[in-house]
Amino acid sequence: MIKYMRLEWRKLDRLNVWIELSIYFIIMMFLPTFFINVVLPEYGQSFTQAIELNSYIQMGIVLFGGSLINHVFIEQYKNKTMALSFGYPISRKTLFAAKIMFIAAAVFAASIISFILSGLSTYVINLFAPFIEGPLSTADVIQYAGTMLTRSLLITVISFVPLFLFGIWKRAVVPTIVCSIGSMQLPNFSSFLHVHPETVVAVLAVLGAVSLTASIATAEKLGEV
Template sequence: MKALLKLISLEIRKNKLKSLLTGAAIVNLAILAFMILVIFIDQSESEGTFNTYSDVFEGLFVFVKAAYLIFASVIISKLIIDEYKNNTITLLFMYPISRKKLMTAKIMIVFIFTFVSIIVSSIVIGAILLGINYFVNIVQGELTLHLITTELIKTVASAFYAAGIALIPLYFGMKKKSVPATIVSAVLVTSLISGGFDQARLGNLAAVSISLGLLGAGIAFLAIRNIEHKDIA
């Protein structure tokens, strides 16, 4: 475990991934601005979408999840696909480091970043929206401790599945050794599970989220298992 943590730390420093925090901050500001705009516009409609706190939390999570699923594909491209495309992975494989451990470290960075970012972003942006609503009182209803607890549990569970789903583009990126294929596949998956507010979303179905999360985990497992024999040319 110590060796894996060291590899993760080295990958973060080598790829200057601390800059992702700046990107995440920009993403969160964009989501916050969009949510404020949508909520205010929604109030002018005869039948609003965000009538309750539950509606607001659900809408927020949809935006956060969609943003970080695509963000994860960018990280996959930077950590893995680019190195295969430019053949710099060959140099890495010359070091006395297990290929499986190296790939595991890269995939763990994507999974952990996506998981933590979705949770932190949902909580921070949600808290800001609640603070704004305290003064303008747009969203009606009572905010109870039970509702907050329920939403937090749901967010953590959904973030875990989403982090698994975020690994699905790895298959398309590795197959084509293509950054565009990686990102486009992420956009397609995101559109599939996050489309629409007024109709049932696939992402709201637990069975679908679990299945896609397991699919992403399976793709990651195969990428790690086959790395010792995979042609890097």
């Protein structure tokens, strides 16, 4: 399985992927500071609240997952390399599982790195130009570590929401990206739906898991070129 995951990495235009990731990381590093100073100053009342805000900001990595679905599935269908992949000595279900695991590993790693970079940058900026009230405690650090791990797992699963319908069945780039944007933004508009944002995140995670399951279960049928 690891061999096929590495093969998926070699198929990508790696320079463009690194450039895309760098853009995400740079934006995420400064978004918490921007939002607390300009948009939502109430989240600067404590590090606990700043951590909560950052957990929703990091949902932006879901868009990276949508981009990978485009590269790993849609583009390979369109440029006929998917047909070559079907010649591997493994079942299509296993092939799809390898592709999905590759995307999941990349999104999870990107989310962890983004959390670390944004946390460090927010802390350093706050040292020189304080905008978060109170000191950073050990409890805050532990909370941040726990939030980083759990949210990164949720982000990884949510990033697969468009996989089955738009990535494998319809093989449509624009709807895939639009669905990813909607998934990452929906928790921010939960107040208009009169539901708690974490409820929205949980529903999106369930949808992502269903999309994953359907993608592998129907690989033999919908995997046709």
